[in-house]
Amino acid sequence: MLSRPQAGEFPVHFQPYIALVPDGDIVHVLKEQIEQVYERLASVTEEQGLYRYAEGKWSLKEVLGHMTDTERIMSYRLLRIARGDVTPLPSFEEQLFVSNANFDRFTMKELLEDFNAVRAATLSLIRGLDETAWQRMGHYGGGEGSARSLGYIVAGHAIHHLNIIAERYL
Template sequence: MLSRPKSEEFLPHFQEYVNLVPGGNLLELLEGQISQIVDRLASVTEEQGTYRYAEGKWSLKEVIGHMADTERIMSYRLLRIARGDTTPLPGFEEQLFVSNAGFDRFTLGELLKDFQCVREDTLSLIRRLDETAWQRMGHYGGGEGSARSLGYIIAGHAIHHMNIINERYLA
C-alpha cells in the first residue's frame, strides 16, 4: 500500500487535494472513482450539463472536461518523475485550457467516457510503478514534488471537483 506523501513532497497549494484522500489503498480508490463519478453523473441531462451555478463559473460539462485534462497533465508529470526525469515541467493555465476546449459542444456521455479513458491510462501507469519510482522527486509547476504525491493529487482533485458538483450543480 502506498503511503501518504509528506508535505515537503508537493507544493503547498496541493495540500487540499492530498488531505481529501482517505486512508487506505490508493489504487483501489482511483479505480473506484471511475464508477462513482460515472454513476453519479449518468442521469444528468444535457441541459443540466450546461448549467453554471454563478456568472463566470464553468458549466458542469466544463468541470468534467477540466477533470480529464488536469489528470492528463498530472499523469504525464507522474510518468516523467517516476522514470527519473528531473527536467523542470511547466505549470498550466486551467482557465485557458477550459476556455479553448469547447467542452459544452460534447455530450455528457462523451465527456464521461473521456474521463474514464484518461483514468484507465493513469491506472495502467500506476500499476507498473515500483517503490523506487514512487519515491522519486522531480520539478513541476515551479516547485518540487514526488511521484507519490502526484498519485494523491490526482485522486484528491477528483474528490474536490465531485464535492463541488454535488454541492453546487446537483444539490
C-alpha cells in the same frame, strides 16, 4: 501499500487535494472514483450539463472536462518523474485550457467516456510503478514533488470537484 506523501514531498498549494484522499490503497481509491463519477453524472441531461451555478463559472460539462485535462497533465508529470526525468515541468493555466476546449459541444456521454479512458491510462501507469519510481522527485507546479504525490493529487483533485458538483450543480 503506497503511503500518503508527507509535507515537503509536494508543492504546498496541492496539500488540500492530498488531504481529501482517504487512507488506504490509492489504486482502489482511483478505481472507486470511476464509479463515483458515473453514479453522479451518468443521468445528467444535456441541459443540466450546460448549467452554471453563477455567472462566470464553468458549466458542469466544463468541470468534467477540466477534471479529465488536469488528470492528463498530472499523469504526464507522474510519468516523467517516475522515469527519473528531473526537467522542471511547467504549470498550466486551467482557465485557458477550459476556454479553448469547448467542452460544451460534447455530450455528457462523450465526456464521461473520455474521463474513463484517461483514468484507465492513469491506473495502468500507476500499477506498473515500483517503490523506487514512487519515491523519485522532480519539479512541477512551481515546486518539488514526488511521483507518489502526483497519484494523490489526481485522486484529491477528483474528490474536490465531485464535492463541488454535489454542492453546487446537482
